Amino acid sequence: MGNLRKSNSKLLNLILSLIAFLWMVPFLYVLINFPKGQVEYNQGDFWSLPKGFSIGESLDYINGKINLFAGMENSLLYGIVAGVIAILISALAAYGLTKLKLKGSFYWFLLIYAGTIFPFQMYLVPVYRGYLTTGLYDTQLGMILFYVAISVPFCTFVLRNFFQGVNDDMTEAAKIDGATDFNIFYRIFLPMSKAPISALFLFQFSFIWNDLLFGLTFSQSESVRPVMPVLSILSGTTVGGSTSTPAVLLACLIASIPTMIIYFLLNRNFEEGFVMTSK
Structure with a gap:
């Protein structure tokens, strides 16, 4: 009975960890890509780290539209x-x-x-x-x-x-x-x-x-x-x-x-x- 409970606990922890990882993926995508400029974003990979911070360019775009x-x-x-x-x-x-x-x-x-x-x-x-x-x-x-x-x-x-x-x-x-x-x-x-x-x-x-x-x-x-x-x-x-x-x-x-x-x-x-x- 004790081994069964431990197995169920490990399985539950594994499922929760997987759900947490899937929930974090979009957030990580945002953190990695929001500092990029539009040109760098179009030419680079989604998961590549930004080469610089182009937040000023993005803020100008936002303020110009909304x-x-x-x-x-x-x-x-x-x-x-x-x-x-x-x-x-x-x-x-x-x-x-x-x-x-x-x-x-x-x-x-x-x-x-x-x-x-x-x-x-x-x-x-x-x-x-x-x-x-x-x-x-x-x-x-x-x-x-x-x-x-x-x-x-x-x-x-x-x-x-x-x-x-x-x-x-x-x-x-x-x-x-x-x-x-x-x-x-x-x-x-x-x-x-x-x-x-x-x-x-x-x-x-x-x-x-x-x-x-x-x-x-x-x-x-x-x-x-x-x-x-x-x-x-x-x-x-x-x-x-x-x-x-x-x-x-x-x-x-x-x-x-x-x-x-x-x-x-x-x-x-x-x-x-x-x-x-x-x-």
Whole structure:
């Protein structure tokens, strides 16, 4: 039995190592090729190390075609604001559905979660027409409202499951001490939810940051358009019949920095939150 477990463990480690290697290949490709100039990239091998750094050439190409940092600012606004609002609404809903003993709470949950039943693409036409009618099309407010609405069902699902695992004795003890429902939510449940909230924020921020479909559909001006539609414009432009691939790789690398920063900032909350919930 012991030998079998060791064999299974070695096989699992081998599979995970292979998956990690395959995941790293595109990243290594970007790191090797983004410093190259277009001529060096076309004439050399994909995996050959760069002979020099032609980042200035790539930056000039990017700045001449798109306003990358304006798109990043827009996506940063949408990701942070919409993510925080969606999680706050979902946390309140999950707390009410699990701890306030609302009548028909399960059916209210089904109504909220029904937003994930249909493919997101089905929302494009009705939301687009509604935005044209209400004047929300091509506005930052319209983008934030849409991202909040589309994020609430999944966040509510995750937090509801988490709150259901919290012992009711803690809530009853707090009520005996005179705490209101909101104080219990704010002082007990939110601190205990640090790990799932951090994971949800990272997930929702990444989803909003990497969104292409809705950004293309609901925005058109430079002051509103998110970063991924902006990058799609860059990769679709041509100079002399070809796109500057190193410039596109550099732009993608720059655009990935905020997501990595947020991951490292929230990584500590995962461990602290899980330790708190295990006490």
